[in-house]
Amino acid sequence: MRRRLIVKKFGGTSVQDKERIFRVAERCAADYRDGADVVVVLSAMGKQTDVLIDMAHDINPHPPKRELDMLLVTGEQISVALMGMAFSALGIPAVSLNAFQVAMHTTSVYGNARVKRIDTERIQHELENRKIVVVTGFQGMNKYDDFTTLGRGGSDTTAVALAAALRAEKCEIFTDVDGVYTADPRIVKKARKLKEITYGEMLDLATLGAGVLHNRSVELAKKYNIPLIVRSSLNDSEGTTIKEDTRVEGMLVSGVAADKNTTRISVIGLEDRPGTAFKLFDLVAKAHVNVDMILQSIGRDGTKDITFTIPEDTEDECVAILKENLKRLRAHDLDVNHDVAKVSIVGAGMMSAPGVAAKMFECLYNADININMISTSEIRVTVLIDEKDTERAMNAIHDAFGLDE
Amino acid sequence: MRRRLIVKKFGGTSVQDKERIFRVAERCAADYRDGADVVVVLSAMGKQTDVLIDMAHDINPHPPKRELDMLLVTGEQISVALMGMAFSALGIPAVSLNAFQVAMHTTSVYGNARVKRIDTERIQHELENRKIVVVTGFQGMNKYDDFTTLGRGGSDTTAVALAAALRAEKCEIFTDVDGVYTADPRIVKKARKLKEITYGEMLDLATLGAGVLHNRSVELAKKYNIPLIVRSSLNDSEGTTIKEDTRVEGMLVSGVAADKNTTRISVIGLEDRPGTAFKLFDLVAKAHVNVDMILQSIGRDGTKDITFTIPEDTEDECVAILKENLKRLRAHDLDVNHDVAKVSIVGAGMMSAPGVAAKMFECLYNADININMISTSEIRVTVLIDEKDTERAMNAIHDAFGLDE
Numbered sequence: 137m138r139r140r141l142i143v144k145k146f147g148g149t150s151v152q153d154k155e156r157i158f159r160v161a162e163r164c165a166a167d168y169r170d171g172a173d174v175v176v177v178l179s180a181m182g183k184q185t186d187v188l189i190d191m192a193h194d195i196n197p198h199p200p201k202r203e204l205d206m207l208l209v210t211g212e213q214i215s216v217a218l219m220g221m222a223f224s225a226l227g228i229p230a231v232s233l234n235a236f237q238v239a240m241h242t243t244s245v246y247g248n249a250r251v252k253r254i255d256t257e258r259i260q261h262e263l264e265n266r267k268i269v270v271v272t273g274f275q276g277m278n279k280y281d282d283f284t285t286l287g288r289g290g291s292d293t294t295a296v297a298l299a300a301a302l303r304a305e306k307c308e309i310f311t312d313v314d315g316v317y318t319a320d321p322r323i324v325k326k327a328r329k330l331k332e333i334t335y336g337e338m339l340d341l342a343t344l345g346a347g348v349l350h351n352r353s354v355e356l357a358k359k360y361n362i363p364l365i366v367r368s369s370l371n372d373s374e375g376t377t378i379k380e381d382t383r384v385e386g387m388l389v390s391g392v393a394a395d396k397n398t399t400r401i402s403v404i405g406l407e408d409r410p411g412t413a414f415k416l417f418d419l420v421a422k423a424h425v426n427v428d429m430i431l432q433s434i435g436r437d438g439t440k441d442i443t444f445t446i447p448e449d450t451e452d453e454c455v456a457i458l459k460e461n462l463k464r465l466r467a468h469d470l471d472v473n474h475d476v477a478k479v480s481i482v483g484a485g486m487m488s489a490p491g492v493a494a495k496m497f498e499c500l501y502n503a504d505i506n507i508n509m510i511s512t513s514e515i516r517v518t519v520l521i522d523e524k525d526t527e528r529a530m531n532a533i534h535d536a537f538g539l540d541e
Numbered sequence: 542m543r544r545r546l547i548v549k550k551f552g553g554t555s556v557q558d559k560e561r562i563f564r565v566a567e568r569c570a571a572d573y574r575d576g577a578d579v580v581v582v583l584s585a586m587g588k589q590t591d592v593l594i595d596m597a598h599d600i601n602p603h604p605p606k607r608e609l610d611m612l613l614v615t616g617e618q619i620s621v622a623l624m625g626m627a628f629s630a631l632g633i634p635a636v637s638l639n640a641f642q643v644a645m646h647t648t649s650v651y652g653n654a655r656v657k658r659i660d661t662e663r664i665q666h667e668l669e670n671r672k673i674v675v676v677t678g679f680q681g682m683n684k685y686d687d688f689t690t691l692g693r694g695g696s697d698t699t700a701v702a703l704a705a706a707l708r709a710e711k712c713e714i715f716t717d718v719d720g721v722y723t724a725d726p727r728i729v730k731k732a733r734k735l736k737e738i739t740y741g742e743m744l745d746l747a748t749l750g751a752g753v754l755h756n757r758s759v760e761l762a763k764k765y766n767i768p769l770i771v772r773s774s775l776n777d778s779e780g781t782t783i784k785e786d787t788r789v790e791g792m793l794v795s796g797v798a799a800d801k802n803t804t805r806i807s808v809i810g811l812e813d814r815p816g817t818a819f820k821l822f823d824l825v826a827k828a829h830v831n832v833d834m835i836l837q838s839i840g841r842d843g844t845k846d847i848t849f850t851i852p853e854d855t856e857d858e859c860v861a862i863l864k865e866n867l868k869r870l871r872a873h874d875l876d877v878n879h880d881v882a883k884v885s886i887v888g889a890g891m892m893s894a895p896g897v898a899a900k901m902f903e904c905l906y907n908a909d910i911n912i913n914m915i916s917t918s919e920i921r922v923t924v925l926i927d928e929k930d931t932e933r934a935m936n937a938i939h940d941a942f943g944l945d946e
Binding site for chain 1: 559562563593596597599600601604605607608609611612614615618619621622623625626627629630636637639641642663686687
């Protein structure tokens, strides 16, 4: 009979020193002793990845990406080998595996590969021998038999992909926060930890800068319907479970999030004729800049304005390419403002409840906060406001929707 | 048409920092620009292996050897990735490969594996694309798809094994000395660098503590007849070539070496009957202690003494097991002396020239140095003397055989 299988992922701070390594080992040992099969996914220790990147840049300011991945993957391999030794010290059989040993097949893009396929034979074999299997996060191998890395949030993706391939009961992501909150507790004092949240809500929260999980891992969990649990690596509190909505009476709104890494750009006086928007956003895309909200004014005097938001850290590239092409676009002027922030509410319940957006706008009006732009999806309402109003807006919204209850 | 192929191996001190990494890269680039195919084998940077071992022991004083190898191999992988980046900075195409990527198949013994087979397909393919191939030394993979390490001198072995598998023109071993000397220049001021030496002589010198090359790599080079060149990583001097003897008029003696890591143990009053020596050395072997010289006294009063030498760093284990079993061996007593040293002369020419040993003994007699034990092979004479006399003995022998000429 098959034992239940749990995949547990720990980030770099959770394995940064001996004491924490043993804390992780003890935690996994508890599930193991309880009869479960355990697969542990680890990131590189503490700041090890940054140390390696610095070493690389010292040798070559533009290192070949293939060699950079070859270098970076050693970080996770060190973590898993040491964890293997920690389990052995606790008297628990364990084996560490890197991406080649798993094998974790990815696409070929160095620095930002995607998981394609996982061979589970080796892991299954080790689990059958009642070993805890410790797997390197963040890394894979491509069809050329070279190491790849999975980019930001890569170890979370590794964990979810393994949980899917192994049909795990659940995938636990241990972080330095103890779950997903109705808002950032540093900003909204009354913020409350959520017991459950849907994949969709979490996806919108991740995208909107809540920062707990990278959305690639949530997308993957949603696709394979793997319950994801976000919990603290420092204490035993229950955390937040992310899964398909099963709540009969859900809350209207699950949380409010803000993202200050936003710049608003207005291209003014564009010719009001077909193809203008295409030309503009084609240019922006070629600069590898992601556009978020888009607003187009109604044409007047044969011209129109297009306003859009982009991540603030891509502002320079975007503005540079637009300035170069201002004439070609037949635009009069650019207006750039990075003193803006996106504030969003998400909630699966909002789909079937009218008036949620109106309630949000009303509460911002009551707080005397001006709304620059609005964007909505089925389970989300986002407004662009002045950055200085962010904290006030979040608290006002949190109160208005009674998220502390 | 096939280009000539050179395998170049650099130790940890040669890649310990940015400046040295680029020095190595430039050196390899010169051969590459000269039209040769180049395979570079690297050790871990500086003291990296020691750092990793300390990390392991901090977690677990007795780490599983499989996990220790998994940890240690990251050291060489960091070196080769950084070297790949250095080549790229110089505008030279290069690719780094670890043991899995090569693939370097070894036996299964963790910590002390032996190379069984090397797949050369990947390396050949990269060389055909005119890339410099940078390979992790010291490491392999076993039939379980796990990392192994090759033990002491492992990177030299990797280089020679690759040179053999790829039918390289030669294998250059870069070290912190600039070749093989007639004696240790720190002890014998008149010591002279040898231009050539045979595999056999080098093997005896390696075993005898000259310390330039590990004998496994020399044995391998001898087996596949790969010319080995020992040279300095710090300057361009020619170094010493190790190959089959082709000299018509060889020197009688090529060098003199000393080994102070020696303990002499006498087991006194053993019963003089068959099986005594077997029982004694079976015990020693079970303690994993290598026995070097052996001397058995002529039986007298029904008892005999057996004297042998072992590496001084295994003295404790050896003495402990002998003391435990003294009664079972029916021996009276143990005499242990670690203030002794082995001094040896080696020379392929000595096979066909009588009187070499006598000349050595005479010169020690003239220097008033007492000989404890004697052992000889076809191309070697070794004497055990008091450790305090080592330097005097070496200089006297060096002079007597005119090695400075």
